[in-house]
Amino acid sequence: xxxxxxxxxxxxxxxxxxxxxxxxxxxxxxxxxxxxxxxxxxxxxxxxxxxxxxxxxxxxxxxxxxxxxxxxxxxxxxxxxxxxxxxxxxxxxxxxxxxxxxxxxxxxxxxxxxxxxxxxxxxxxxxxxxxxxxxxxxxxxxxxxxxxxxxxxxxxxxxxxxxxxxxxxxxxxxxxxxxxxxxxxxxxxxxxxxxxxxxxxxxxxxxxxxxxxxxxxxxxxxxxxxxxxxxxxxxxxxxxxxxxxxxxxxxxxxxxxxxxxxxxxxxxxxxxxxxxxxxxxxxxxxxxxxxxxxxxxxxxxxxxxxxxxxxxxxxxxxxxxxxxxxxxxxxxxxxxxxxxxxxxxxxxxxxxxxxxxxxxxxxxxxxxxxxxxxxxxxxxxxxxxxxxxxxxxxxxxxxxxxxx
Numbered sequence: 097x098x099x100x101x102x103x104x105x106x107x108x109x110x111x112x113x114x115x116x117x118x119x120x121x122x123x124x125x126x127x128x129x130x131x132x133x134x135x136x137x138x139x140x141x142x143x144x145x146x147x148x149x150x151x152x153x154x155x156x157x158x159x160x161x162x163x164x165x166x167x168x169x170x171x172x173x174x175x176x177x178x179x180x181x182x183x184x185x186x187x188x189x190x191x192x193x194x195x196x197x198x199x200x201x202x203x204x205x206x207x208x209x210x211x212x213x214x215x216x217x218x219x220x221x222x223x224x225x226x227x228x229x230x231x232x233x234x235x236x237x238x239x240x241x242x243x244x245x246x247x248x249x250x251x252x253x254x255x256x257x258x259x260x261x262x263x264x265x266x267x268x269x270x271x272x273x274x275x276x277x278x279x280x281x282x283x284x285x286x287x288x289x290x291x292x293x294x295x296x297x298x299x300x301x302x303x304x305x306x307x308x309x310x311x312x313x314x315x316x317x318x319x320x321x322x323x324x325x326x327x328x329x330x331x332x333x334x335x336x337x338x339x340x341x342x343x344x345x346x347x348x349x350x351x352x353x354x355x356x357x358x359x360x361x362x363x364x365x366x367x368x369x370x371x372x373x374x375x376x377x378x379x380x381x382x383x384x385x386x387x388x389x390x391x392x393x394x395x396x397x398x399x400x401x402x403x404x405x406x407x408x409x410x411x412x413x414x415x416x417x418x419x420x421x422x423x424x425x426x427x428x429x430x431x432x433x434x435x436x437x438x439x440x441x442x443x444x445x446x447x448x449x450x451x452x453x454x455x456x457x458x459x460x461x462x463x464x465x466x467x468x469x470x471x472x473x474x475x476x477x478x479x480x481x482x483x484x485x486x487x488x489x490x491x492x493x494x495x496x497x498x499x500x
Contacts, residue, residue, distance in 0.1 A: 321365025
């Protein structure tokens with residue numbers, strides 16, 4: 097017999113947890129269950145990110161990311177203050193490495209102005225005053241509101257709050273089948289019926305959405321993010337965050353340096369096409385049928401070569417090898433040497449949504465819904481930063497009220 101709930105949420109990452117919190121605020125007497133296929137919360141992207149709270153400088157003003165990023169960062173700081181979770185407002189410099197980067201700096205400054213985000217154009221000396229060891233070509237941008245926080249502390253506090261409020265968690269519950277006409281799903285932990293279902297399953301969101309007749313034009317392709325760490329005696333080279341100027345036509349920010357909340361300095365991540373949604377090792381997380389499907393999709397994208405995908409694939413694959421990774425990092429700090437970088441067990445997977453019609457990477461959040469379900473299909477960066485505002489938009493969409 098199925099267990100019945102007002103709201104079923106699939107996925108106990110930052111988005112699923114935030115949606116549960118928002119629903120409990122609006123409907124305090126409702127029954128809510130979060131179904132998680134793993135044995136704990138935040139086992140994937142939510143627990144593996146760098147903990148940077150972005151300011152919102154990268155996103156055009158018409159995008160959903162722009163609407164919820166800076167607002168989400170403010171909500172995250174308020175949440176951290178309320179529950180005494182430490183964070184550091186360390187700022188970020190985005191630096192040009194060649195003349196080709198300068199027009200994009202202007203684009204980012206325009207984004208910042210349109211999005212109400214603090215950002216200042218700096219000359220080389222101005223960059224040096226904030227990050228003395230950074231190697232800027234002519235100019236950079238300073239974003240003072242960028243902060244770092246312990247992402248695991250946030251998701252653990254959210255779970256604690258939700259459990260105290262009566263939200264149920266069911267672990268080890270991957271979705272096996274769905275019967276949308278019956279408002280019923282079957283998991284490894286039994287059957288669950290719902291009045292409304294939220295699919296916040298991250299890297300598995302498209303597969304679950306397809307069970308409900310959604311995401312027909314999309315598929316997720318994973319990209320592997322590898323990190324190195326600076327040696328302890330080299331941490332002084334970075335005060336906060338040093339980022340390159342990104343290719344604004346792609347949803348990746350490039351290898352950057354971040355001094356995280358505990359003082360360690362990470363370099364990364366890469367954006368290497370992977371053959372599994374949980375392909376954290378060379379072969380770990382590869383499933384034959386899944387890898388075949390992903391590989392076929394990558395070949396299609398390689399052939400179509402939209403947004404110069406071939407160049408991206410070639411450049412990122414080379415970063416498996418330390419000399420090529422180091423070369424990318426040296427664009428930010430020219431004096432870095434191979435011995436300054438230590439191996440790290442920090443590896444993430446970015447589940448990137450691909451438009452099957454255009455063979456392009458989707459840049460913005462994508463949400464699809466019907467009368468009884470809503471599916472968050474592209475909860476990529478800055479989803480962690482955005483989450484406490486993004487969840488309001490998600491629930492507004494489900495309930496047919498005015499978006500954020």
